[in-house]
Amino acid sequence: MGRRGRRVKRVGLFGGSFDPVHHAHVALARQALDQLALDEVRWIPVGLPWQKARELAPAADREAMVRLAIEGEPRFVLDRIELRRRGPSFTLDTVRELHAANPGTDWFLILGQDQYATLHTWRDWRELLGLVTMVVANRPGASVAINPQVADFRHQAVVLPMMDISSTEVRRRAAAGEPIDDLVPEAVAEYIERRHLYRS
Numbered sequence: 444m445g446r447r448g449r450r451v452k453r454v455g456l457f458g459g460s461f462d463p464v465h466h467a468h469v470a471l472a473r474q475a476l477d478q479l480a481l482d483e484v485r486w487i488p489v490g491l492p493w494q495k496a497r498e499l500a501p502a503a504d505r506e507a508m509v510r511l512a513i514e515g516e517p518r519f520v521l522d523r524i525e526l527r528r529r530g531p532s533f534t535l536d537t538v539r540e541l542h543a544a545n546p547g548t549d550w551f552l553i554l555g556q557d558q559y560a561t562l563h564t565w566r567d568w569r570e571l572l573g574l575v576t577m578v579v580a581n582r583p584g585a586s587v588a589i590n591p592q593v594a595d596f597r598h599q600a601v602v603l604p605m606m607d608i609s610s611t612e613v614r615r616r617a618a619a620g621e622p623i624d625d626l627v628p629e630a631v632a633e634y635i636e637r638r639h640l641y642r643s
């Protein structure tokens with residue numbers, strides 16, 4: 444219970460390029476909901492991913508595909524906070540903004556092992572770690588790689604299992620004209636086909 448007896452809300456934040464969203468993203472968000480008893484998971488398509496050199500599909504398409512992937516689960520919510528904001532998308536800006544607007548909330552930042560391993564390169568990562576519990580997806584049985592600086596910095600982290608799927612593989616297959624039905628939700632596969640995404 445929070446102050447004045449109100450229950451503290453537990454909210455997962457799942458940021459990503461989602462270019463495109465795939466089954467492993469959905470499975471991870473669902474695991475987080477269930478295992479950590481979250482009230483909701485906010486899906487946050489990135490606006491400007493400052494560490495990515497590659498040009499992404501248009502934000503409107505990435506957003507539309509996430510909407511299709513999360514349909515039917517009321518505890519999944521799409522948040523356009525980083526699409527609205529100008530300039531590079533820094534997760535700390537997002538968390539600060541949400542934190543200020545939603546007192547009495549515990550925040551859980553959901554991310555893959557690859558991002559956790561390079562967390563020391565993120566903008567003001569120490570401050571970020573003070574505001575959230577990290578929820579790290581890792582290959583079952585594999586040890587979690589962590590930068591020594593991050594390991595030495597006091598923070599909370601829980602580990603969830605991940606599936607072996609990547610957006611890179613979805614884009615590769617789509618470009619080669621190969622089926623992607625086993626990698627993405629059906630509605631997302633149809634969207635990619637209809638909009639001729641990732642063809643070249």
Ligand SMILES: Nc1ncnc2c1ncn2[C@@H]1O[C@H](COP(=O)(O)OP(=O)(O)OP(=O)(O)O)[C@@H](O)[C@H]1O
Nearest residue numbers: 459460461467554555558580605606608609610611
């Ligand atoms: N298979 C997976 N299981 C769990 N988490 C994943 C998986 N793939 C990506 N993630 C995590 O989901 C978040 C969003 O990832 P992103 O949208 O970049 O997908 P991606 O598959 O890693 O894309 P790309 O192949 O283009 O790098 C990141 O925190 C990333 O680490």
Ligand SMILES: O=C(O)c1ccc[n+]([C@@H]2O[C@H](COP(=O)([O-])O)[C@@H](O)[C@H]2O)c1
Nearest residue numbers: 458459460489494532533534535565566
């Ligand atoms: O805040 C940062 O400096 C920062 C640096 C790299 C990645 N992130 C966030 O990590 C999330 C996953 O990124 P990606 O590139 O794997 O889709 C996405 O929300 C990014 O904005 C954030």
